[in-house]
Amino acid sequence: MKTYHLTVSTPDGNVFSGQCTELLVKGTEGELVVMAGHIPFVTSLVPSRCTLWLEDGTEKAATVDGGVLTVGKDSVTLIAGSFKFTEE
């Protein structure tokens, strides 16, 4: 599966930076999944759970307190006040 580079940036630094295949978040208009090759796109997020799938297929859940998601040509940036991975 094709991957893209995701950076999750919070005031405490980049909490995640690496390759992933899919990212599920909740935008103001509803849930959405970002995959590789998505068109350039910007949306604001609402406080919610989100999930991301890494290159090797592992699934990671996290909570995000809002913020904004920017999908660029070859990289995706999620900016939030806090982004915490939840332990399974």
Next chain:
Amino acid sequence: MAGNTKALRSRIKSVTSTLQLTKAMELVASSKIRRANEGMQKGREYARALESTVSLLRGDGDCLKSPYMQKRETGRTRIVIIAGDRGLAGGYNANVFRLAKEFPEAEFIPVGKRACERFGKEINSSERFSFADALALSGTLCRDFAEGEFDRLGIIWTKYVSVMTQEATVTWLLPFEKNESGTKSLVTFEPDCLTVLNNITREYVAGMMTVLARESFASEVAARRMAMDSAGKNARQMIDDLQLEYNRARQGAITQEITEIVAGSGE
């Protein structure tokens, strides 16, 4: 003579205790430097990401309608001023306040105990200024700005140039400058550019405040370390000089006493 040596001895003692104090403060500052620098580096990463997203939004024509992009001419200014919690950091706090004097008509929102004392608001700490504090503050600021209570939001902070140099700087956060360079972006906004910009502004202002407060704190500890280092050097120099003077006075007194004894027994 005896009185003189006694005075010298007590001066040496007092300078020695000053030296201990400066040494202790230097050590405290040194131990904080690493943590402060880490915070600053992380903050810079976040600021870069925030900046690049906001510049994307500023480039879009629809966003000109946003209240946060309205340039008003009346020039009522609010400035968030970040100073230290403590003194004895060389010119750190003084430089910040000197820069603040350049905006006599502005309303100041202080962060840090020194700034709070000066501008008479309830005390808050700049060392422990968190994103949550910033978010609460920026909520009020953004609302007031959108309602036209004031026309320009700035922030006075101290830029960390190197361990030796720190610079008090003013940065304007609101209103956003229009991004002229960017050609019409091909980016899709959901629901639309204006909403996204309005949503992100509060977070942007809070984020920038947190990041700049962290950088200022890094500057503060670096400034304090330098100040304490040179104060320690001066104290050591002073002790050396006083010690020399004391030894001379002591030697002089002994010589005089011997002369007196010799003169007395000469008969």
